[in-house]
Amino acid sequence: MAAELHFDVVSLKETLAHVKASKQHRKMRGKRARPGLLLAKDQGIYMVSTGIDSSTTPALTYARGYSPADANVWERAAAAVGGDDFMHFIDVKDIERALAATKFPTILIQISAGSISIFA
Secondary structure (H helix, E strand, O other): OOOEEEHHHHHHHHHHHHHHHHHHOOEEEEEEEOOOOEEEOOOOOOOOOEEEEOOOOOHHHOOOOOOOOOOHHHHHHHHOOOOOOEEEEHHHHHHHHHHHHHHOOEEEEEEOOOOOEEEE
């Protein structure tokens, strides 16, 4: 069974703008630093910029219904994508392609065992 996560287009464009404006980016698991978004699950489910700047607040976009402000978020996130925390790198080009193609207020990310798919 696949989890369907909806991300607000306006907020995601702001997070992507942070990625593109950043001159430095975080490494992930020892790999070279590169511009992108990290799809993450811990205290919610969100996409966060790999960009590094002087802000103490990360540039991120929560999946609809999976923000820490939402009721029972940890339990619902665990039911949707499993109990373990994770981070998965998503290339800027993949997000840009989905944002350019969508005519809807959200893009859909579908997570199933072993795969992540992005739909406009």
